[in-house]
Amino acid sequence: MTIDISEILKILPHRYPFLLVDKILEMEPGQKIVGIKNVTINEPFFHGHFPGFPIMPGVLMIEAMAQVAAILAFKSRKGEEGDLILLAGVDKAKFRGAVFPGDQLKITSEVIKARPPFFRLKGCCYVDEKLRCEAELMAVVQKGTTR
DSSP states (O other), X not given: OOBOHHHHHHHOOOOTTSOOOOXXXXXXXXXXXXXXXEOOTTOGGGGTXXXXXXXXXXXXHHHHHHHHHHHHHHHHTTOOTTOEEEEEEEEEEEEOSOOOXXXXXXXXXXEEEEETTEEEEEEEEEETTEXXXXXXXXXXXXXXXXX
């Protein structure tokens, strides 16, 4: 199952410049998901991180993993428009390499444990099949939350 940007915008409340997922390439609700983020020099964070040596901040890789995981949690719980998926925790975060303008970030997430509305997921970010970042994430789906 693929999900394009128009459906992503219906699921996540994030908007530019904080929407950090461009497309979902595959997904098995309750199991796993694969998304992408095309990293461009136009990203606002590159102006200050770091001038002359632009790299994507690690905290934004975590956020990208959280957004992809949120889509998986939403679809796994058969969420409805208006539901809000919140990041409830980050554990075991490790950064393995830099992400540069022009890279395509492949973001994966797998369900470790699900007790809806709570989900524990393992997220990873790759560039050219090389691991750049990994973490365990906790998400909670709030039903019918007004945005």
